[in-house]
Amino acid sequence: MEFSPENPLTAEPEIETSHAEEFVEQLRCVTDTLPSRINIDAQSVEQGLAKLVLTLIEFIRRLLEKQAVRRMEGGDLSPEQIEELGLALMKLEAKLQELKTQFGLTDDDLNLDLGPIGRLI
Amino acid sequence: MKLYAYCLVEDLDPFDATTRGISGAAVRALQIDELAVLVSDFNADSVAVTRENALDHAAVVRSVLDRTTPLPFRFGTLVTEQQLRSYITSRKPALQTRFAHVRGCVEMSVKIIREVSTDNEAPKHDEITSGTSFLEEKRRALLGSEQKATEATELSTWLHEQVDSLTRDERVVVRPSEKLVLAAAHLVERDKIPQYKEKLAAARKNRTELHFLFSGPWPPYSFANIELEFKTQFGVS
C-alpha cells in the first residue's frame, strides 16, 4: 500500500492483500450468520430455543470431555473408571449428535459468537 | 416516520447537505445537545442488507472523516427522534469519553489467514469401541487444539508488538481452529498512518507462511461501542 497524501480519508478504504480469494472465502461467513428470513412463528421459536439449549449442552459437554482427559492424564483414575467415563461421554456425544440431526442443526449453528470474547466453541 | 441513524458527531459546522444516504434520501445533521446525529428519513419498517445499503451507510459515515471522527451506529439502526434523544442524553458522559478516545484517529484492519493442519481430526466413530480409546482420542485432539491456541496467541502477541507504539487501542479476535485465525482493528492517529503501514509492510515479509489482508482507513466502527453490551443489559457497572 503506497501512502498518497492526496488520498483523502473520505475516499473508500484501501484493501490490500495478495490472497483475495482466500479472504473472500473466509469473510463470506460474515453474512452467513445473518438469518435468511427472520420470523417469530412458533416453529422457529422452537428451533431457536433448541439451538440455544443444545449450544449450552454442547459447551458443557466439551468442558466435561476436557475435564475427563485431565483426570485421565493426572493418573488418579483407575482403568475401569477411565473406561466408564469414556463410555458415558461417548454416549453423550452420540445423543447430542442425534438431537442436532433431529433439529436440523449443524456444528456451526451451535457456535455462539460472543464478540470480543470470541466464539463459544 | 422513522430515522435511519448513521453516526454521532461532535461538531460539524457546517454540514455538507449534499450527502445522500440509504435509498437516496437526503442526510441531515440532527442536533441533540452539543452532539449531532447524521440521519435520513426512512419510509419502511425494514432495512434490507443489500450491497447498495451497506455501501451507502459506509459512505455517509466516512463522508465526515476529513473533518471529524464520528462514532458510527451499527448498520440498520432505525429509530425515532425521541429514542435518539433519550439515548444520547442518558449516555452523555460515556459518549463523550468515547469521543475523546477516538478523537483524531481512524481504524485500520489486519486479518491473517494461516493454513490449519488437519492431522488431528477424530477417526470415524465405528473405529472407537471402548470408552478408553474414546478418551485417548479426545486427548489427542485436545493437544492439537491447544497447540493451535498457543500458536494463535503467539501470533496475536507478535502483531501487537509490531504496532503497539503506533496504536492507541486495539480490538483483536483470535480463532485458533480457523483459517482466518486473527482479525485485528487498530485505532491509529491520523498522522501515524504512514509509519503504521510501513511497519506492517516490513513485518509481513518476515512471516511468509501467513496470508495478510490490510484495509483502511475506516471510521472507528470497532471502537464506537460505549460499553460491553451485556454489561449494559444486566446493569453491571
Added chain:
Amino acid sequence: MSSSFDQMIVTEEWESTDLSLLETLDHVLNRGLVIAGEITISVADIDLIFVGLNVLVSSVETAHEVLRKRQTE
C-alpha cells in the same frame, strides 16, 4: 418488540466475490453503537446473543408464552 436486525432481510446477492464489499460488511454489520432499547432479536437468531443477553431473556419468555399458547390450542 422490534429491532434493527429483526427488520433485515438478507437478499440472495451473496454470490458476490467482492472483497471490498465483504470487508465493508464486516465493519458496518457487527460493530458500531447499538441503541439498546431498540435491539430485540428474534429467538431464531441466536448468533446475535452478544448484542443483547437481556434480549435472550425476554426472547425465552416470549418463547414460553408461544409454546404455552400452542398447547392450549
